[in-house]
Amino acid sequence: MPKEKSLKIGIQKFGNALSSMILPNIGAFLAFGIVTALFIPTGWWPNKQLAELVGPFITYLLPLLIGYTGGKLVCGHRGGVVGAIATAGIIVGTDVPMFLGAMIMGPLGGYLIKKFDKLIEGKIKTGFEMLVDNFSSGILGAILAILGYWAFGPIFDTASSILASGVEWLIHTGMLPLASLFIEPGKVLFLNNAINHGVLTPIGLEQVKQFGHSVLFLLEANPGPGMGVLIAYSFFGKGNAKKTAPGAAIIHFFGGIHEIFFPYVLMKPQLILATILGGMSGVFTLVTLHGGLVGPASPGSIIAVLLVTPKSVPIFLANIADVLVSFTVSFLISSFILKLDKSAAGDLDEATKKMEALKGKKSSISDVLTQTNTLDPGSVEKIVFACDAGMGSSAMGASLLKKKIKAAGLDIYVTNVAVSSIPNDAQIVVTQEGLTGRAKERAPQAYHVSVDNFLDSSKYDALINLLLTKKEASELGTKAVAQDQDAAQDELVLKKSDIYLDRKFSSKEEAIRFAGQALVDNGYVMPSYIDGMIERDKDMSTYMGNEIAIPHGTEEAKKDILDSGVVIVQVPDGVSFDGNKVHLVFGIAGKNNSHLSILSKIAVACSEISNVRKMADAQTKEQLLHVIEEAIKEKA
Known part of the structure; x- marks a missing residue:
């Protein structure tokens, strides 16, 4: 593995580790910010008694929660207990809020107790397990607490003082805006939570204790740079990027989900300059005007920023x-870059596909087919959408998925969590590509779907379409005995008369209507079924990945089916399905589920893009059918 790639992976893992300790406890950080903003002498409603909560919050509660969470991530509740005990030692042994120490002592406690448990595994006599568990965690925790007090505490105290002094030096010398050179690129690499909550928040909380507010809370949380990029795309972007940017801007600015603008920057890497200069300009303004917050603004929305602003008009x-x-x-620079850019690669979907190609990924339909072999769709009751925090991008993705699940008529519960908290009963887990490895470690029994762009729903559509197909197949199996008289229809075959070569279309609607009319002409459906096919694609895209689309009617349109059938429409020059190039259109009409045998054959053949390309290039109907037959033999 190249050194650059190893370093990138190492940085990402380190960032994930830091943010995973902070993010589950954001509620406590917000509580601290609210209490501070309201009750300190310069707060909205000064109250001497309630202001006494501030000290214990920052000195004891927050570090202990971080230490417990760090230990729990390594070795469950048992690791969390040892991590919290170890953290208590450095809290007492230092004079500053011990966030940095908690981030080290917590995971260290979890790691050591995990190693101890591994060492004695299988060696404890029956009936003594609880005794050994309690004494081992108590003894190890006490040792770490003592070491934390005498040895680690002074080290962390010194390190925290050096970091705080460094930040103070940057502020006093007017060089703090240079921090954006590292913060903005780090955000786009999905290290935003690690930077904000793992580095800036601990130092910022210490400054709040001393000065009442801190500029550090706004260095990463400022929604301005990302907003500038998204609004520029709204005016000067291309394709789906331009269409989706306004909605993304609302979610980013008011919802505080900064991850939503990262793909737009990755699509045009030059835009990182806009976010850096925007961030630097904002920090310079903040320092010059002596702004700041009393606590972390999380999520980083304008609403959260205003809520934790001190009671001071200036x-x-x-x-x-x-x-x-x-x-x-950020807006001016982004607009300039986008207006000068004359390349055709301005479409969000196109950029996503290019990124997948560079990463050597399979397409969505291939991923789904590969994994669905181990899934019983008829038993799926729970889908979990997981992200690093479990509160931003996963909430947005889960919301989109819920709508699609409901539209598909599936009775499946959808929820969102942090990747470190995926429940054991999760049957399907949807994550960002960079988190899929962690998700698989947390839930190896689940079926995993990776997504790159939160607004690209093609993988959700592919998943749901196959769930629907497999669900129908499962229902068919339970009715097999009652349908013996229809067995002759269960083995439909692809006929040459159902194949249409070398067609050209100006739009996906034209392609769908052609496929529908072919179904009508071949006696499979009534003409009204075509409108159902158009309606189905509007509700949920029938693009399946690998340059194929499978348009079919809605649930209501099933009454218009006369007989099961599948037509294949070859489009050598391609036709756009929502920005995705499609070369093969499979029009489907299913009666009594007898179309599933053909659909299964098509799925097998189209799971490899090379087969799709061969079918798209076929000069005769015999050649196209031969590709499908050979693919089935190879998979058998």
Whole structure:
């Protein structure tokens, strides 16, 4: 493995580890910010008694939660207990809030107790397990607490002081805006949570204790740079990128889900310059006007930023100016870059496909077919959408998936969690590609789907379409005995008369209507079925990946089916299905599920893009059928 790739993976794992300890406890951080904003002497409603909560929150509660979470991630609840005990030692042994120490002592405690458990595995006599468990965690925790007090505490105290001094130096020398050179590229590489909550938040909380607010909470959380990129795409973007940018901007600015703008920057890497200069301009404004927050703004929406702004008109204006300036600079530079760009690679779907090709990924239909072999769709009751935090991109993805599940008429529960908290009963897990490895470790029994772009629903559609198909196949199996009289229809064969070669279409609707009319002409459906095919594609894209589409009617349109049948329409020059190039259109009409045998053959043949290309290039109907037959033999 190249050194650059190893370094990138190492940085990503380190960032994930930091953010995984902070993000599950964001509620506690927000509680601290709210209490601080309200009750300290400069707060909205100063209250001397309630302000006493601030000290214990920052000194004890937050570090202990981080330490417990770090240990739990390594060795479950048992590791969390040892991690919290170890963290208590460094809390008492230092004079500053011990966030950095908790991030080390927590996982260390979990790691050591895990190693101990492995060492004694199978060596404890029956009946003594609980005794050994309790004493081992208590003894190890006590040892780590003592070491934390005497040895690690002073080291972490010194390290925290050095980091705080470094930040103070950057502020006093006016060089803090240079931090954007590292923060903005780090965000786009999905290290945003690690940067904000793993590095800036601990130092910022210490500054709040001393000064009442901190600029550090706004360095990463500022929604201005990302907003500038998305609004620029809204005016000067191309294809789906331009269409989806306004909605993404709303989610980013008011929902605080910064991850949504990352694919837009990755699509045009030059735009990273816009976010850097926008971030630097905002930080300069923030420092000059002495702005800042009393706690972390998480998620990083404008609403969260205003909620944790101190009760001070100048600071309010400073924070708003920070967002406006960074947005303006980012927007102007992004607009300039997008207007100058004359390349055709301005479409979000096209960029996603190119990124998949560079990564050597299989297409969505291939991924789904490969994994569905181990899934019983008829028993699927729970789908989990997981992201690093379990509260931003996963919530958005789960919402989109819920709508599609409901539209498909499937009774499946969809929820969202952090990747580290995937439940054991998860049957299907949907994650970002970079988190799929962790998701598989957490839930090896589940069926996993990877997505790159939160707004690209093609993989959700592929999953749901195959769930529907497999669900129908499962139902068919339970009715097999009652349908013996229809057995003759269960083995339909592809006929040459159902194949249409060398067709050209100007739009997907034209292609779908042609396939529908072919079904009508061959006696499979009534003409009204065609409208059902158009309606189905509007509700849920029938593009399946691998340059194929499988249009079919809605549930209501089944009454218009006269007989089961499948038509194959070859489009050598391709036709666009929502930005995806399609070379083969399979029109489907299924009565009593007898079309499933043909659909299964098509799925097998189309799971390899090379077979699709051969069918798209076939000069005769015999050649096209031969590709399908050979693919089935190879898979058999």
